Amino acid sequence: MKNIDNRKYVIALLFVLIPITFIVRLFYMQVVDDKWKERAAQISENKILTYPSRGIVYDRNQTKIIGNEIYYDIKVVPRQTKNTDSVAFCKLVGISMEEYTARMIKARKYSMRKPSEIVRQIPPDEFSLIAPELYKYPGFFEVARTLRVYPKQIAAHVLGYMNEVNKGDISKDNYYKSGDYIGRMGIEKMYEKQLRGQRGVKYYLQDAIGIATGEYENGKYDTLAKQGKNISLSIDWELQAYGEKLMQNKLGSIVAIEPSTGEILAMVSAPSYDPNLLVGRHLGENYTALYKDTLLPLINRSINTAYMPGSIFKTVMALAGMQEGVITENSSFACNKSLIGCHNHPTAQNVSDAVKMSCNPYFVSLTRRIVQQGKSNNIFKDAAIGMDIWAKYVRSFGIGTNLHTDFPTETRGNVPDTKYYNEHLNFNWAFSTVQSIAIGQGEVTITPLEMANLAAIIANRGYYYYPHFIKDIEGGDVPDIYSQPNYTMVDSAYFEPVIDGMWRVVHEAGGTARRARMDSIAVCGKTGTVENFKNINGKRYQLTDHSNFMAFAPRENPQIAISVFIENSGFGGTWSAPVASLMIEKYINRTIQDTVKENRILNANLIPDEDDIIRK
Amino acid sequence: MRTQDNKLFSNIDWALLATYVILVIFGISNVYSAVYNPDKPGLFNLDTEHGKQIMWFGVSLFLGVIVLFLESSFIRKYAYWAYGATMLLLIGVLFTSPINGARSWFGFGSVGIQPSEFAKIGVALALARYIDINSSAKTRKRVTKNLGLASLWGLVPFIQKNKGIALILGLPCALVLLQPDAGTFIVFTSFILVLYREGYAGNILLFILVAVIIAVITLLVSDSSFLFPIFKIKLSGNTGIILALIVIAGILALLVKSFILKRNRKSLYRSIIGSFIVAVIFVNFVELGYSTILQPHQKVRIDLLLGKIDDPDGKGYNINRAKAAIGSGGFMGKGYKSATLANASQKHVPMQSTDFIFCTWSEERGFVGSLFLVLLYTFLLLKIVVIAERQRSIFTRVYGYCVGAIFFYHFLINVGMAIGLAPVIGIPLPFFSYGGSAMMSFSVLIFILLKLDSERKIVLK
Secondary structure, three states: OHHHHOHHHHHHHHHHHHHHHHHHHHHHHHHHOOHHHHHHHHHHEEEEEEOOOOOOEEOOOOOEEEEEEEEEEEEEOHHHOOOOOHHHHHHHHOOOHHHHHHHHHHHHHHOOOOOEEEEEEEOHHHHHHHHHHHOOOOOEEEEEEEEEEOOOOOOHHHHOOEEEOOHHHHHHOOOOOOOOEEEOOHHHHHOHHHHHOEOEEEEEEEOOOOOEEEEOHHHOOOEOOEOOOOEEEOOOHHHHHHHHHHOOOOOEEEEEEEOOOOEEEEEEEEOOOOHHHHOHHHHHHHHHHHHHOOOOOOOOHHHHOOEOOHHHHHHHHHHHHHHHOOOOOOOOEOOOOOOOOOOOOOOEOOHHHHHHHOOHHHHHHHHHHHHOOOOOOOHHHHHHHHHHHHHHHHHHOOOOOOOOOOOOOOOOOEOOOHHHHHHHOOOOOOHHHHHHHHHOOOOOEEOHHHHHHHHHHHHHOOEEOOOEOEEEEOOOOOOHHHHOOEEOOOOHHHHHHHHHHHHHHHHOOOOOOHHHOOOOOOOEEEEEEEEEEEEEOOEEEEEEEEEEEEEEEOOOOOOEEEEEEEOOOOOOOOOHHHHHHHHHHHHHHOOOOOHHHHHHHHHOOOOOOOOOOEOO | OOOOOOOHHHHOOHHHHHHHHHHHHHHHHHHHHHOOOOOOOOOOOOOOHHHHHHHHHHHHHHHHHHHHOOOHHHHHHOHHHHHHHHHHHHHHHOOOOOEOOEOOOEEEOOEEEOHHHHHHHHHHHHHHHHHHHHOOHHHHHHHHHHOOOOOHHHHHHHHHHOHHHHHHHHHHHHHHHHOOOHHHHHHHOOHHHHHHHOOOOOOHHHHHHHHHHHHHHHHHHOOOEEEEOOOOEEEEHHHHHHHHHHHHHHHHHHHHHHHOOHHHHHHHHHHHHHHHHHHHHHHHHHHHHHHHHOOHHHHHHHHHHOOOOOOOOOOOHHHHHHHHHHHOOOOOOOOOOOOOOOOOOOOOOOOOOOOOHHHHHHHHHHHHHHHHHHHHHHHHHHHHHHHHHOOOOHHHHHHHHHHHHHHHHHHHHHHHHHOOOOOOOOOOOOOOOOOHHHHHHHHHHHHHHHHHHHOOOOOOO
8 A cells, every 4th residue: 555655745745845835925925025014104194294384474573464264074983974954054054955065975975983174264252153053963063174364454465375285286396285384375386485484294093993093113104294384474554454444546657666785665456355365265256256257356566567767767767878878967958749748847957857847859869869869871770789789778767677586476567679579570770760769658667565675775876675575584594685685777877867867756846746745754756657558359449548656755865765666547646646745754754644645545536437538 | 462572661662652742832932922911910710711721731631641651552452442432523513503503513501522523533433444454565566557647437436346444534514515514525535645655546646736736726817718829719717728738638638648558558648538537527616616616715725825805804815814914023023912913902812812813923933933843743743644654554644644734734724824825724833723622632642643543562463
């Protein structure tokens, strides 16, 4: 029976082969393949994200202008619900039966054990009514989250708003997770990285039902949430609020800058809105309403609209002319109305007179000398050379250039140069073709921010700092570019005659901005009255002029430079100049003496009707 | 029958006893970790599973001592009585009320006794007794010749000639299927190994291997269909297997024609045709059995093993959690009482103290621990083979192989299930899974072997 006895070896072999198979398999599962470790982590570990509170935003005097407020989401774990009285629940939390049903179906589909959102962002006052009743509904519970609150209800355009991240945001920056909020406009967007802080993560072990049973690895991998940085803006909230009040029932903008630093003190765009509208549950509908409004309240006119500057631009012409040596401060040009239209006034004997009287022919003649310097015998070639010289001067005033302002979208004005005209005009051109640029009409455009910056340059006698909102970041990393002066091409000595003219604009009889005069403060200003047109059904209509004014004050050691632009309201001196003077008075004196002037502005409704706007 | 050599302490196999004790101690410490409850930290607390397991170990040792003081002749003499008693228990248990859908337990208060565990002892003793009494070289030879791979119908003459063996094995199989308890039924099929060793079952191992391969292929393709290449006819997977079998039979026939002497060809042709018919019947039987006999949950377990379903959080929950627990143990493991999955407070791995006890062990001890345990079991199995082979007594040899086969099957299926190489069948891992009946029956199996082995030097007949 030998061959049968050999069978013991077969059995022994079997008893060895199977364990070897097991060992190989176990080695693969436990040592080689990471799949099961990942799977185990997925099953047994979970993490809670802890959200840092977002940085607080203060104004220049440390008044809170953006804060955080706790809102409540109501969530549900479908598995834990028991005999929900859905009618009463809907009534309690204020949603319709259909919404409730739809959300419950979605929640069940997502997970029976994990929480899903049923109602979001209930403000604290409403939640205080819900909270005592919520215990009646097992499976439903609240989750607190902080949202932005804008306590002063000002500067909506500057501060911006936040909303939920979209797929694009998540793919651009993997910090964000679905459901996160992100700064979408303004300061909230610009300083998102500083304000948002750093999320923390807490890992824990969970049992088969998903209930936390303990810390994972004694918290070795946990990170604490890092609080967002608080920041201070250069905005003066009282001045900002006052500006917004003045600009009620008007279209336009106010930009005020501190010339010695480039800090923006106020930036008003009218019409404005309460920034708190774009927070919380009603964000979507409010945004839609604002978006559809024909007066375009969502546009920040101060920084995203370029207008023709009108006569304020003449100051640049005078400065460039003197620097270029084509005039002196005592040059005189006759008021030749055949050149270009003008109002009746005495002949300007010098630059100061010309600025004060805002003589159109004077500045056309002056600018001709800059553009047509006779560097070529061919008048067209000569204009081509001169146009680029002119454009260089204008750009050195920050116009049409990047002002590096800490605002997410910055529009630039247009400074036409040789290239521009060659592209836009299909015939030979010389200065006479484009001469209206000398008085700030035609192809040259400039944003209200650039206008205020121009006022700051004149106040500084020749240089500027990039206009900016940031004053201080917790931990102190305000970009260096904001503390470096930028010089214009014009020497500071040439500024005095222009400043003198601007002073006389406000203070002397015959000046165009007498309404800006105050006893207490020496204001230097320049009005602008901007012609504008609109194409309606293919026909070009001239509309009521825009009223424009730029100023700085006081004349010596200026503290504020300002531009005021009010659309379709008429002469610069009529509306913009008094608004500017009230702002200056408010900023420097903190109180308004001339309440008549103030009331006139507050009571004025300058929003034009579509029909009236066309100048008859 | 006493001789000088019959001294228990000098003849007992201390290595086997030590292996047994080591397994039990590790087993209890592992149950302690698996069910650890900080509110009941006491090792001997009888409210806990580890406490009860220790108690059952004590009872087992008591039974073991009794066994050691019995006479071997007594054990042999009363082998059928033991068989009869356990069969009566198996019949009796069918009249209890079902727990979890099966009538497997006699309840005495909080203590339950599972007669199918003890039936293994009875069957092993009875089989040993039967073969011992009826063994003669003549019988075995005849049967061996008749039972080839080719002739499944050899089973019929086998049963005719060995009615006793068929009865001894068939009765408990039928009784546990009535509970129903598929796991224990499969354990009873382990005695095929014993019959193989004893020369009863020819090339049955090769036969089983081929059958398993055909069954797996059948189950994999049975519900699919394919396009027959040339004729563009859509055929079921089943038809495909039969076509493949025709091709294989044809190739074999050609080989026979080319290489075999003419006089031997005839019987081989017959074998090929016979095997082919058997295979075709088997394919259909497997498919039919799968779709009609198996319970839905058993089908799911087979589909999961074959990779036909991938549902880690649903149908595959148990096995997925078990594999995650084992796989996440890594090389060194997570440490004692530090399992994050196979742990009573986390409850990710179901039945982690009984059927899936291996998960706790290998999650906490890592590959090093797994390797140690597998090697320990391998040592136990080989030790049993060595013990069985050194017997002059046929009774003891057959009994030894029965014990080896039972342990092997439990190890094969329990560990294989946990690591995803065997379908989910709930049978305990000897000395590791929590459970009193299993602890007692496995211990008694070992102690009887120790006792019989200690008397190996006595000439019996």
